[in-house]
Amino acid sequence: MILTAATWNVNSVRARLSHVTRWLSENPVDVLCLQETKVTDDLFPGDELAGLGYSATVHGQKSYNGVAVLSRVTLEDVFTGLPSGFLGDQARLLSFRCRGIRFLNAYVPNGGDVALPAFELKLRWLTELLAAADSTAEPVIVMGDFNVAPGPDDTHSPEEQEGSVCYHPHERERIQAFLHTGFVDMFRVFHPEGKAYTWWDYRAGAFRRNMGMRLDLVLASQTAAPLFRGVKIDPEPRGWDKPSDHVPVLCDVEVPE
DNA sequence: ATGGCCGGGAAGCCCGGA
Numbered sequence: 001m002i003l004t005a006a007t008w009n010v011n012s013v014r015a016r017l018s019h020v021t022r023w024l025s026e027n028p029v030d031v032l033c034l035q036e037t038k039v040t041d042d043l044f045p046g047d048e049l050a051g052l053g054y055s056a057t058v059h060g061q062k063s064y065n066g067v068a069v070l071s072r073v074t075l076e077d078v079f080t081g082l083p084s085g086f087l088g089d090q091a092r093l094l095s096f097r098c099r100g101i102r103f104l105n106a107y108v109p110n111g112g113d114v115a116l117p118a119f120e121l122k123l124r125w126l127t128e129l130l131a132a133a134d135s136t137a138e139p140v141i142v143m144g145d146f147n148v149a150p151g152p153d154d155t156h157s158p159e160e161q162e163g164s165v166c167y168h169p170h171e172r173e174r175i176q177a178f179l180h181t182g183f184v185d186m187f188r189v190f191h192p193e194g195k196a197y198t199w200w201d202y203r204a205g206a207f208r209r210n211m212g213m214r215l216d217l218v219l220a221s222q223t224a225a226p227l228f229r230g231v232k233i234d235p236e237p238r239g240w241d242k243p244s245d246h247v248p249v250l251c252d253v254e255v256p257e
Numbered sequence: 258a259t260g261g262c263c264g265g266g267a268a269g270c271c272c273g274g275a
Contacts (some may be wrong), residue, residue, distance in 0.1 A: 002268085022261055036274085038265065063265050064273070110275055147275070167274055200264035201275070213275075245263075245275085 002229060003253045004100050005031040005072070013037040013068065016244055017045050019237055024052055024105075027234065030073045031104035033100060035145045037066030044068065060093040066187070067105050067144070073098060078212055080130045082243060083135070087121065093129070097105060099255040101224060102136055102219050104129070106144035111165050111245040119165065122147070124172035134181055141253070142183070145246065146217045150185060151177045154214035158256075162205035175217075183220040186215070186231045186251060198233055199246045207238050216249050227254045228251035 006029045010016040013034060014202050015153025026033065032054070037044065039060050046056040053072050059080040060066035065189035069075065075096040083104055092107040106129055126148075133142050148171040152158035161167040179185065190241065206212065229252040238247045 015264060036264095066262075093270090110273075112273080112275090205259050208264095215275075242263090 001255060003031070003101075003255045004250065005033070005103070005141070005143070005253060006030040006248045006250040007033040007035070007105070007145075007218065008248040009145040009244060011033040011036050011214060011246065012039070013066075014043070014045060015242070019046065019240060019243065021052060022138070023237055023248065024049075024054065024070070027248070027250065028072075029060070030071065032070040033094075033103070033143055034068045034070065035066075035107035037068050037106070038063055038103075039066055042109055057096065057211040059091045059094045065091045065107055067091060067094040067107050069096060069105055070095060082113070082125070083132055086127055086128050088124060093132075097138065098190055100139065101227075101253065101255065102138040102140045104140065104142040104144070104151060106142055108145060109149045110147050111171075114163065114165050116167050119168075123170055123174060125200060126171070127177070130174070130181060132177055132181070133178075133219075133221070140221040141224050142178075142219045143217070143249070145215055146175070147174055147215050148172065149213045149215060150217070150241040154197070156195070156197070156213070159190065166215060168248065178211070178219050183188055183219040184222070184225040186218045186220050186225065186228050187233070187249065189225070190227065190231045198249055200238060202245050215251075218245055218249055218251050224253075228252065231252055
């Protein structure tokens with residue numbers, strides 16, 4: 001059977017609730033990983049989503065960050081945060097097993113600016129994310145907002161952006177470290193050529209001018225990659241009224257009955 | 258050339274985002 005899974009940074013799940021419900025009714029995926037929910041667990045709008053047949057597994061905090069999984073299939077072995085506890089006061093990682101696959105739903109720190117200490121924390125967070133993803137024999141899928149464009153086709157102006165946050169060589173090296181470890185950037189397996197974006201700045205008419213970046217990634221371990229049947233970006237919600245600045249990335253994964 | 262927008266929470270601005 002095919003398991004359908006998606007990742008979407010919604011930039012506040014409460015502000016985007018109508019978009020999430022609309023999108024799920026049009027794209028009834030089995031698993032939807034959310035980032036930047038920006039809400040404590042007690043205020044997560046679970047009842048509205050239960051009406052669509054989805055249960056919510058949440059790891060939130062007030063105002064900032066927050067990850068959650070909406071699912072209509074059973075999740076097992078849920079845990080939150082990096083194993084070391086690094087940046088444990090920020091809700092950025094939610095891991096679970098589904099149909100024999102270990103998923104990591106990740107919201108990587110933005111880093112602010114390459115000159116700031118926050119940027120070094122981002123690099124270390126990425127290093128620890130890889131260690132966590134590489135620590136199990138299960139097939140692994142890491143999906144979420146990586147806040148890094150892996151290569152020149154993943155951003156609108158690579159020459160201008162070279163060395164700036166989300167396109168600094170040290171960040172791209174961290175993505176390369178995933179690939180060297182055997183992880184595969186699944187979107188590029190199915191769409192190897194051409195510019196492709198998942199995020200467009202709210203400012204400057206960036207979406208209208210298609211000045212975006214591909215920051216939302218699906219990385220699959222060596223044993224998970226052959227299970228993939230397709231990956232696509234859905235740019236549509238970026239054109240809806242009061243959108244998130246990110247759009248969903250969907251994938252089809254073949255799993256045993 | 259520059260900057261242009263959001264959300265949350267507090268407060269009538271500031272932080273953080275990317």
